[in-house]
Amino acid sequence: MADREMITIEIDGKSVSVEKDTTILEAAQSIDIYIPALCSSELVEPYAACRLCIVEVDDGRKTKLVTSCNYPVRRPIKVYTSSKKVLRNRKITLEMMLSRWPNVQVIKDLAKNAGIEKARYQHPAVDLNPNACILCGLCMRICEQGIWENIINFTNRGAERAVRMPYDSEQPHCVGCGACAEICPTGAITMVDDPNQPYDAEMIRKAGMRITKEMIKYDEEQCDMRGVGTAHLVEIMDAYDLLPVMNYRYGKHEETPKISSDIFRKYFTKGKPDGCWLGCTMACAKAIEDFELKTGPYKGEKVLVDGPEYETLGGSSNMGIFDPYFVAEYNFYCDTYGLDTISFSTGTSFVMECYEAGVLDKEKTGGLEIPFGAKDAALELLHQIGRGEGFGLIVGKGIRYMKKYFVENFGADPDFVFDIGMEAKGMEYSEYVTKESLAQQGGYGIALKGAQHDEAWLIFMDMVNKQIPTFEDKAEALHYFPMWRTWFSLCGLCKLPWNDVEPADNAETDEPAKVPAHVQGYCEFFEGVTGKPQTMDSLIRMSEKVYNFQRVFNLKMGFGRREHDVIPYRSAGPVTVEEYESRQERYDTQLREDVGIDPTGMSSEEKVAATRKFREAQYEHLLDAVYKRRGWTNDGVPTVAKLIELGVDFPDVIELVKKHGG
Amino acid sequence: MNTNAIDRLKTLLESSSDDTNDAPVILTVHLGTCGIAAGAGKTLETVKTTLASGSVQPIELRSSSCAGLCSYEPMVSVSRNGERPMMYLDVTEDKVNDLFDCIRGVKTAEECHLQIITHDDPFYLKQQTVVFINRGLIDPESLDDALASGAYKGLASILDNMDPAEVITEITKSGLRGRGGGGFPAGVKWSSCVSAAERTEGIPVIVCNADEGDPGAYMDRSILESDPHSIIEGMAIGAYAIGAEEGYIYIRKEYPLAMEILENAIRQARDRNLLGKGLLGTDFSFDLVIHRGAGAFVCGESSALMVSMSGMPGEPRSKYIHTVEYGYKGRPTVLNNVETLANVPRIITRGSKWFASMGTGDVSENPWNGSSGTKVFSLVGDVKNAGLVEIPMGITLREIIYDIGGGIPGGKEFKAVQTGGPSGGVLPADKLDLPVDFDTLTDAGSMMGSGGMVVMDNETCMIQIAKYFVDFLKDESCGKCTPCREGLVALGTILDRIISGDGRQGDIELLEEYGQNMCETSLCALGQTAANPVLSTIEYFRDEYEEHIRDGKCGALKCKALIEYHINAENCTGCTICARNCPADAIRGNLKEPHVIDQEKCIRCGVCREVCNFNAVEVL
Numbered sequence A: 001m002a003d004r005e006m007i008t009i010e011i012d013g014k015s016v017s018v019e020k021d022t023t024i025l026e027a028a029q030s031i032d033i034y035i036p037a038l039c040s041s042e043l044v045e046p047y048a049a050c051r052l053c054i055v056e057v058d059d060g061r062k063t064k065l066v067t068s069c070n071y072p073v074r075r076p077i078k079v080y081t082s083s084k085k086v087l088r089n090r091k092i093t094l095e096m097m098l099s100r101w102p103n104v105q106v107i108k109d110l111a112k113n114a115g116i117e118k119a120r121y122q123h124p125a126v127d128l129n130p131n132a133c134i135l136c137g138l139c140m141r142i143c144e145q146g147i148w149e150n151i152i153n154f155t156n157r158g159a160e161r162a163v164r165m166p167y168d169s170e171q172p173h174c175v176g177c178g179a180c181a182e183i184c185p186t187g188a189i190t191m192v193d194d195p196n197q198p199y200d201a202e203m204i205r206k207a208g209m210r211i212t213k214e215m216i217k218y219d220e221e222q223c224d225m226r227g228v229g230t231a232h233l234v235e236i237m238d239a240y241d242l243l244p245v246m247n248y249r250y251g252k253h254e255e256t257p258k259i260s261s262d263i264f265r266k267y268f269t270k271g272k273p274d275g276c277w278l279g280c281t282m283a284c285a286k287a288i289e290d291f292e293l294k295t296g297p298y299k300g301e302k303v304l305v306d307g308p309e310y311e312t313l314g315g316s317s318n319m320g321i322f323d324p325y326f327v328a329e330y331n332f333y334c335d336t337y338g339l340d341t342i343s344f345s346t347g348t349s350f351v352m353e354c355y356e357a358g359v360l361d362k363e364k365t366g367g368l369e370i371p372f373g374a375k376d377a378a379l380e381l382l383h384q385i386g387r388g389e390g391f392g393l394i395v396g397k398g399i400r401y402m403k404k405y406f407v408e409n410f411g412a413d414p415d416f417v418f419d420i421g422m423e424a425k426g427m428e429y430s431e432y433v434t435k436e437s438l439a440q441q442g443g444y445g446i447a448l449k450g451a452q453h454d455e456a457w458l459i460f461m462d463m464v465n466k467q468i469p470t471f472e473d474k475a476e477a478l479h480y481f482p483m484w485r486t487w488f489s490l491c492g493l494c495k496l497p498w499n500d501v502e503p504a505d506n507a508e509t510d511e512p513a514k515v516p517a518h519v520q521g522y523c524e525f526f527e528g529v530t531g532k533p534q535t536m537d538s539l540i541r542m543s544e545k546v547y548n549f550q551r552v553f554n555l556k557m558g559f560g561r562r563e564h565d566v567i568p569y570r571s572a573g574p575v576t577v578e579e580y581e582s583r584q585e586r587y588d589t590q591l592r593e594d595v596g597i598d599p600t601g602m603s604s605e606e607k608v609a610a611t612r613k614f615r616e617a618q619y620e621h622l623l624d625a626v627y628k629r630r631g632w633t634n635d636g637v638p639t640v641a642k643l644i645e646l647g648v649d650f651p652d653v654i655e656l657v658k659k660h661g662g
Numbered sequence B: 001m002n003t004n005a006i007d008r009l010k011t012l013l014e015s016s017s018d019d020t021n022d023a024p025v026i027l028t029v030h031l032g033t034c035g036i037a038a039g040a041g042k043t044l045e046t047v048k049t050t051l052a053s054g055s056v057q058p059i060e061l062r063s064s065s066c067a068g069l070c071s072y073e074p075m076v077s078v079s080r081n082g083e084r085p086m087m088y089l090d091v092t093e094d095k096v097n098d099l100f101d102c103i104r105g106v107k108t109a110e111e112c113h114l115q116i117i118t119h120d121d122p123f124y125l126k127q128q129t130v131v132f133i134n135r136g137l138i139d140p141e142s143l144d145d146a147l148a149s150g151a152y153k154g155l156a157s158i159l160d161n162m163d164p165a166e167v168i169t170e171i172t173k174s175g176l177r178g179r180g181g182g183g184f185p186a187g188v189k190w191s192s193c194v195s196a197a198e199r200t201e202g203i204p205v206i207v208c209n210a211d212e213g214d215p216g217a218y219m220d221r222s223i224l225e226s227d228p229h230s231i232i233e234g235m236a237i238g239a240y241a242i243g244a245e246e247g248y249i250y251i252r253k254e255y256p257l258a259m260e261i262l263e264n265a266i267r268q269a270r271d272r273n274l275l276g277k278g279l280l281g282t283d284f285s286f287d288l289v290i291h292r293g294a295g296a297f298v299c300g301e302s303s304a305l306m307v308s309m310s311g312m313p314g315e316p317r318s319k320y321i322h323t324v325e326y327g328y329k330g331r332p333t334v335l336n337n338v339e340t341l342a343n344v345p346r347i348i349t350r351g352s353k354w355f356a357s358m359g360t361g362d363v364s365e366n367p368w369n370g371s372s373g374t375k376v377f378s379l380v381g382d383v384k385n386a387g388l389v390e391i392p393m394g395i396t397l398r399e400i401i402y403d404i405g406g407g408i409p410g411g412k413e414f415k416a417v418q419t420g421g422p423s424g425g426v427l428p429a430d431k432l433d434l435p436v437d438f439d440t441l442t443d444a445g446s447m448m449g450s451g452g453m454v455v456m457d458n459e460t461c462m463i464q465i466a467k468y469f470v471d472f473l474k475d476e477s478c479g480k481c482t483p484c485r486e487g488l489v490a491l492g493t494i495l496d497r498i499i500s501g502d503g504r505q506g507d508i509e510l511l512e513e514y515g516q517n518m519c520e521t522s523l524c525a526l527g528q529t530a531a532n533p534v535l536s537t538i539e540y541f542r543d544e545y546e547e548h549i550r551d552g553k554c555g556a557l558k559c560k561a562l563i564e565y566h567i568n569a570e571n572c573t574g575c576t577i578c579a580r581n582c583p584a585d586a587i588r589g590n591l592k593e594p595h596v597i598d599q600e601k602c603i604r605c606g607v608c609r610e611v612c613n614f615n616a617v618e619v620l
């Protein structure tokens, strides 16, 4: 984004420089000049209804009264916040308010400040309620703009104006978020009791409001989840060389802007709540309406595409395809066929690389020419999978099956296909390049359910911010985060509001990656529901029991030992010379500084081998450290002592782990 | 450019059905909403039956719109051998036979008690018709009529010969200022829309404001009912000038006839390629959609109107960012009033110089520098000839009220005239010689507004008048902002106590203080002008306020709490009529003896005074 134009204005003789279109009120607040602004809040768009925030503006030609809450600074002006004219008018406006609502505290206070005791006329409809609605419109604005619900609004005209629910009824569509009650300056809105009878509804609402407020205030500048959902990650991942391109060979591509969030912003339906939960203010689930399909059984029809989210976009770059229409089409058909876009795209990337490497050819694929970037072929493959036909029948069974099949039937080199077939425990990798983050390699490799980032996403902590340099640090992170994220699943909660929006001062905390203020909020949330006070540690403890139990379950099913935590080498380092050479400077430096080998004079093949040897050893060290931190044997099996400590020492559990040396 | 839109239009004109027969007598029944309300529909039916009986041929029967003299509807014009028509007034259905007798020369108009007025009457002589040039002459349902009178010539000529910027220059030079109330120069508005569209990369739209919410005003309705194609053509020209392809007409749903006529006109225009894709064979496309408003006064305000068009309750927003930049659905939008747009084709066909030659000031360099052209007023109240009048800008209030309006009826005196609609101001007799233009009226504490003009005689109480408008606005305020919502309540409360005899010293100053606050701090023009009726009556009739408060007297004898009805025993013949009519049973007295009013019981309805044949009832 281009830098916004700055304009210097003068407020009560003090000068201040602000971005063009900043309101006078914001400018004044930024230099601690107080202006009463009853109907304004940083959570909603200005409305300019109360007229208390008036100031006098001299634009060089004439002087006029304007409302500071919505007057945009567009040229150098002089502002007077307490001129005679301002004070006289503000006083009269307050007198009118006081005459109608003599017992409302905010009005009484403001009136007193302005020197008014009593109005000079008797209001015919005087309202003596101390919690009377003063028609500021904050509630309906936060409901509409903050919550995207638009439940309450004004009815009637003139002095009859009032805030109401539709048809004056209790609205089933009101999500009960409490934002309106929270923002109301007079306490005119009260929430009725929750049908679920939680231990302390107010406590839950407070915890929820914290997130809601942050969402409204910071989301647009932080992740813009409300605007584009997780699609915003595409350009960030590309910038950090983390966006998978051509089966994870590379981390960026010059055509990425074609599938970046700016493109999809235009297609996404706007201004409607689209969360997974009623009342979710993050509402990251975006949709494209009226998308016309070009292939498949619904060809020519206009449909709603639910997405795309980041993984779907990263999957597309992984297949070397940078075309928003393709993304929408494959997104729709994956959903329709009941396929997940990650498995499909990662699987197809593997197919494409095999095709380019000669493992596959047209004959073997049943006629499909499918190198990277072949979007028509990719869609045809998708339809074949959907129909359970032809080559699709093989691909649809996943990478683990394909590897074996290609070796057995097409004579593929097993080392090659195992290096580039991106799966662990039989599950396809999601769309991040992990080569430069050892901790994240562990995140994928050790994850109980397979190669997923949803137990731990440590790339920035590890690679960018270098917050976890030692094996012990990494192991600690690979303990805390998987436990923490498991806790969400235990409660049936979405993880995104935990760290896809952050408090403004999060970076200044001791452990910003944990978002401590939000963890505290979850403790309150849990207590509000159950009545049991919690700490960060007690929440982790809940997960640890389950997590260890799940590991034992894996063990029982034949997936729970060190040998199952292996990862394909593509996720740890450059498999091919070509890959090495594309980031030669980086790898050469690492050889020199981390491995202690001088790369000068070495051939690329030799350098690939040396790098590989080093990185594979690093991964093994990591496993050692993680198992140790978790209280597992060096083979990755929970020890009896650990299970007793956690209270999951059921006889058959103990018997099983003992059998595996636990 | 250099297309052949003009040729296309000529072809259209030639192909239009020529149904004028050579009947020596053409009889036109005026079927505006005003006429229909007065029974013109029945008049027409009776005329038809009579004609069908065959006794009075050959006569050609037409219908047309209001002829302007609304207080004398139903009206029928009769034109012989192509001469200018004579207009018969008050031709209700029972007078149709008499009318035919006159036409056949069997009787004179006088003999049948039929009043006639011609275009030489002062009512018409001082008027100058630009937007009403076709009023009462063409059939608004007929595109052929419109084409024959020159409709769409302006559009065709700009499509052939002018680029958009030239059109804007021409309108700017004409000095045409908005007739909807604000008086903003149309050309300037159009050109700022063009620059806003460039800046924001938005696609402009043009909207016609036909909300006309002023009570008692119906200028716009009459234009729509008499010459709908002038609006369509004006909008198409405007659209071409600003680069719009979409136009909307926001019309109140209380105007069913206007809406029907407009819908019909739009359909006809579409059928003949005067709307739609590639107008008149050029590559300029433009089409119109009608939006119906629910009749809230505030919805005439530009930002409220655009919100209302999007299906939300009409509520104004601050216009620090103007609607030309951020209007309908956030797009650059030109909003013009019906009358403004109706002037546009005339300016294009006859030239900006011609238009600027009417009115005040030299606007050729700067449209703010005067008021050019004409203005339609709805002249109502205590005036003999009530109706719609179109006058050249700059003639005096006196000329309008006395020459055109025929003065004050009932031998009473002029007291004041209210211009500018409900939030206009009230001007006293010593302002009668003020020229009527945007700036003079504003300087005098009133405004042109959209053209309401209410004349008041000396039996009018100014405080009651102020209260009437305050009450209207109190109901029509949207209620969003404090000064307007609460200020109107405050003004109403204080006026009430003055009217009911509880006025206090200092109340006038209080009214001024609150009124001033409303002007200075309200969000939209409704609230900013809502105190005008109060402030202007205080300015010109302060004595009357003081009299009410100090002496407890209403000079006009209108404030019930401040008057008493008494029977003057000298005049009273004891006829008992008053006692029999008194709704409160407040009058006592024996037959043929002077009667007396019981002040405790009397509710000051004034019935006794009206029914007494001996002028015995007096008001004090």
Ligand SMILES: Cc1cc2nc3c(=O)[nH]c(=O)nc-3n(C[C@H](O)[C@H](O)[C@H](O)COP(=O)(O)O)c2cc1C
Pocket: B177, B178, B179, B180, B181, B182, B183, B184, B186, B209, B210, B211, B212, B213, B214, B297, B298, B299, B300, B301, B302, B303, B335, B336, B337, B338, B340, B341, B450, B524, B525, B526
């Ligand atoms: C309360 C209020 C009511 C209005 N009603 C009307 C109306 O009924 N018709 C109209 O043309 N303009 C009305 N206006 C003026 C419009 O806001 C706007 O200025 C006008 O339509 C612009 O067109 P013009 O420049 O051609 O006059 C109203 C303004 C206010 C503040």
Ligand code: SF4
Pocket: A139, A142, A143, A147, A149, A150, A151, A152, A173, A174, A175, A176, A177, A178, A179, A180, A181
């Ligand atoms: S509780 Fe939330 S959804 Fe319901 S009305 Fe209030 S703000 Fe709207």
Ligand code: SF4
Pocket: A132, A133, A134, A135, A136, A137, A138, A139, A140, A163, A180, A183, A184, A185, A186, A187, A188, A189
């Ligand atoms: S209910 Fe509260 S927030 Fe809503 S308008 Fe009234 S005072 Fe304002």
Ligand code: SF4
Pocket: B298, B315, B316, B476, B477, B478, B479, B480, B481, B482, B484, B485, B522, B523, B524, B525, B526, B527, B528
């Ligand atoms: S001035 Fe009156 S009509 Fe205009 S926004 Fe305020 S309350 Fe509404």
Ligand code: SF4
Pocket: B565, B581, B582, B583, B584, B585, B586, B587, B597, B601, B602, B603, B604, B605, B606, B607, B608, B609
């Ligand atoms: S003013 Fe009306 S109520 Fe009073 S005496 Fe006369 S008729 Fe009766």
Ligand code: SF4
Pocket: B567, B571, B572, B573, B574, B575, B576, B577, B578, B579, B594, B595, B611, B612, B613, B614, B615, B616, B617
């Ligand atoms: S109507 Fe007149 S004259 Fe007759 S009784 Fe009444 S006041 Fe007397």
Ligand code: FES
Pocket: A036, A037, A038, A039, A040, A047, A048, A049, A050, A051, A052, A053, A054, A067, A068, A069, A070
């Ligand atoms: S805060 Fe600006 S008008 Fe209320």
Ligand code: FES
Pocket: A275, A276, A277, A280, A281, A282, A283, A284, A494, A495, A496, A497
């Ligand atoms: S449900 Fe709202 S962010 Fe996931």
